[in-house]
Amino acid sequence: MATNDIRKEYSNGALTIVWKPGKCIHSGICVKTLPEVYHPKEKPWILPEKASAEELKKQIEACPSGALSYYMNS
Secondary structure: OOHHHOOEEEEOOOEEEEEOHHHOOOOOHHHHHOOOOEOOOOOOOEOHHHOOHHHHHHHHHOOOOOOEEEEEOO
């Protein structure tokens, strides 16, 4: 699988974050906005249960590269 095709998903039950590392430009907006959720040096690096669905949506919509997206589980 090519790097651009990798897709990882992280769910908090209500919302699932989709991360496409091949699109990431490492702007750091995710980490700066929700440091309790995003831990780039850890695995898993995204802990969506640490924020509400509304907080996650707002942050993900600010991702400049489109590497982060989401879908609602219900």
